[in-house]
Amino acid sequence: MTSFRLVGVISIVTLIRSFKMLMFFCLFLRGGLELLCDSVKIHNVDLEPENGEKQLTMKHLLSWVRTNLIKERPEMFMKGDSVRPGVLVLVNDCDWELSGQLDTTLEDKDVVVFISTLHGG
Amino acid sequence: MESNSVSPAEIIRKIESLKSSKNDIERQISALEAQLEKLNCNDYGRITQSSNGEITSNGSTCPLVSSLGPATGHGLAPDMIYRYSRQLLLPSFGVQGQANLLKSSVLVIGAGGLGSPALLYLAACGVGRIGIVDHDVVELNNLHRQIIHTEAYIGKSKVESAAAACRAINSNVEIVEHREAFRTTNALDIVRKYPSFHAYKLPLVSGAALGLEGQLTVYNYNGGPCYRCLFPTPPPTTACQRCSDSGVLGVVPGVIGCLQALEAVKIASAVGDPLSGRMLLFDALSARMRIVKIRGKSAQCEACGDKAALNERQFQEIEYEIFTQTPFSTAPLKLNLLPLEARITSKEYYQRVVGGEPHVLVDVRPAHHYKIVSLPNSINIPLSSLEGRLPEISDALGNKEVETKEVTADSGRALYVVCRRGNDSQRAVQYLNKMGFNSAKDIIGGLQSWADDVDPKFPMY
Numbered sequence: 001m002t003s004f005r006l007v008g009v010i011s012i013v014t015l016i017r018s019f020k021m022l023m024f025f026c027l028f029l030r031g032g033l034e035l036l037c038d039s040v041k042i043h044n045v046d047l048e049p050e051n052g053e054k055q056l057t058m059k060h061l062l063s064w065v066r067t068n069l070i071k072e073r074p075e076m077f078m079k080g081d082s083v084r085p086g087v088l089v090l091v092n093d094c095d096w097e098l099s100g101q102l103d104t105t106l107e108d109k110d111v112v113v114f115i116s117t118l119h120g121g
Numbered sequence: 122m123e124s125n126s127v128s129p130a131e132i133i134r135k136i137e138s139l140k141s142s143k144n145d146i147e148r149q150i151s152a153l154e155a156q157l158e159k160l161n162c163n164d165y166g167r168i169t170q171s172s173n174g175e176i177t178s179n180g181s182t183c184p185l186v187s188s189l190g191p192a193t194g195h196g197l198a199p200d201m202i203y204r205y206s207r208q209l210l211l212p213s214f215g216v217q218g219q220a221n222l223l224k225s226s227v228l229v230i231g232a233g234g235l236g237s238p239a240l241l242y243l244a245a246c247g248v249g250r251i252g253i254v255d256h257d258v259v260e261l262n263n264l265h266r267q268i269i270h271t272e273a274y275i276g277k278s279k280v281e282s283a284a285a286a287c288r289a290i291n292s293n294v295e296i297v298e299h300r301e302a303f304r305t306t307n308a309l310d311i312v313r314k315y316p317s318f319h320a321y322k323l324p325l326v327s328g329a330a331l332g333l334e335g336q337l338t339v340y341n342y343n344g345g346p347c348y349r350c351l352f353p354t355p356p357p358t359t360a361c362q363r364c365s366d367s368g369v370l371g372v373v374p375g376v377i378g379c380l381q382a383l384e385a386v387k388i389a390s391a392v393g394d395p396l397s398g399r400m401l402l403f404d405a406l407s408a409r410m411r412i413v414k415i416r417g418k419s420a421q422c423e424a425c426g427d428k429a430a431l432n433e434r435q436f437q438e439i440e441y442e443i444f445t446q447t448p449f450s451t452a453p454l455k456l457n458l459l460p461l462e463a464r465i466t467s468k469e470y471y472q473r474v475v476g477g478e479p480h481v482l483v484d485v486r487p488a489h490h491y492k493i494v495s496l497p498n499s500i501n502i503p504l505s506s507l508e509g510r511l512p513e514i515s516d517a518l519g520n521k522e523v524e525t526k527e528v529t530a531d532s533g534r535a536l537y538v539v540c541r542r543g544n545d546s547q548r549a550v551q552y553l554n555k556m557g558f559n560s561a562k563d564i565i566g567g568l569q570s571w572a573d574d575v576d577p578k579f580p581m582y
Binding site for chain 1: 231233234235328329330331334335336351352353354355356357361362363364369373374377378400402411412413414415416505
């Protein structure tokens with residue numbers, strides 16, 4: 001019971017804060033992708049929506065990541081304006097296929113994880 | 122032992138002779154076990170070996186006692202009740218779970234870092250039949266993580282080694298050996314031997330581990346996605362790292378392999394809620410496990426979607442290595458980027474060192490590789506930082522006195538570049554040539570060839 005209430009409280013806070021249009025994201029890069037960003041796995045990102053846009057989208061975030069975080073071999077992360085095959089994108093622990101991929105809108109305190117799938121072992 | 126008087130050759134000979142006797146004994150044990158197995162199947166009573174090693178006979182030796190014997194109604198033999206008692210005691214698993222497990226078949230593809238713990242647990246917990254597929258042989262550098270194998274099996278088939286370990290733990294389990302790679306051409310034939318499922322509908326417990334991270338999910342289960350639903354397009358080859366290049370901490374595949382066994386046991390015994398439609402991400406360094414929700418089955422999936430028209434023949438004709446652009450063999454990549462005159466063999470390099478040729482040797486491996494082992498008098502400039510560290514090479518070549526802003530490249534000294542296997546050294550020489558270091562040459566085959574052709578005592582990794 002307690003944990004359900006807690007989740008409710010957090011979502012209300014998120015909603016209120018998102019009106020400020022000041023975005024904080026927590027980005028995680030895993031499965032080797034962190035190697036493209038000086039091996040830093042967690043990035044706190046502070047972004048505002050593009051001119052004329054009401055909300056920030058994953059499309060905007062991706063192009064920002066490519067410009068600002070990826071230090072080498074961008075082809076290991078991107079293909080066209082999306083991620084390359086084999087990279088899973090999770091918005092708040094949920095596959096972005098379920099939230100609209102590039103059109104997924106982001107809110108304050110959202111957590112975005114990019115993960116390169118591993119093979120073998 | 123009076124070791125002083127025994128020569129190494131003598132010891133090696135003794136080891137070989139003991140190993141050969143050991144093989145003979147193992148063969149005899151297997152034959153006897155098979156004989157015993159047959160006897161157990163007939164009506165004259167069941168012979169089992171009790172836990173204290175004593176041979177006991179139980180079953181229908183006394184008709185009177187037998188007719189008053191315990192009522193069970195689940196078909197578990199008395200020795201099975203005892204062996205699996207700690208699982209039978211679990212209310213959520215119990216007799217039904219165990220009975221399901223005993224009737225199930227599990228095919229384990231790969232007897233490596235993940236397969237090792239998975240196989241040990243699957244054999245121990247009483248899966249009825251276990252198939253093992255692997256084409257590889259056991260190597261010394263496998264043992265830190267592939268815990269099912271022992272030193273005695275180095276150079277031998279992984280399947281043979283894993284099967285022996287599984288049989289040693291639980292002689293009741295049927296172990297099927299497939300000493301071959303799992304390919305589109307043989308996959309269906311292998312899978313068909315595990316008849317409880319339609320080949321395409323097999324639930325797949327998929328695990329991966331590399332470095333200090335692991336991933337786990339269940340595909341093809343109860344309406345969940347298949348692998349191709351999640352990854353319609355294969356990733357580029359360069360995005361796939363391997364344990365032999367990137368390294369792996371032994372326990373990490375161990376953790377994931379254990380979780381794979383757990384998911385397989387849950388599916389086979391029809392107990393609990395398998396990890397379908399979800400993926401577990403394990404970060405060993407920060408001690409974090411995260412379970413994320415992944416997409417469901419895709420109607421457009423080429424393998425399992427509504428319009429998927431993949432028949433058996435088409436499946437067998439898929440050139441998987443071409444489709445994924447990843448060669449099946451574990452042989453390392455061998456680039457050939459440079460003209461012959463920009464290359465030198467490790468033997469030639471050795472001749473030049475012995476001949477006293479003044480030169481600079483740049484080792485372009487990452488720093489943590491260099492710390493493992495390196496050639497004397499080499500300087501370590503990792504390929505990734507080469508661009509910013511050209512002046513160091515220039516200095517080493519003895520060009521320091523030339524005070525210009527431009528990096529001066531050529532001097533009388535020779536410049537050689539080495540790496541682990543001779544790929545990065547070629548990339549480095551290409552770059553150095555472009556930057557005016559025209560005499561730069563790479564050592565063909567890297568430190569590996571130095572170890573193979575010049576100094577067999579040079580430790581390779």
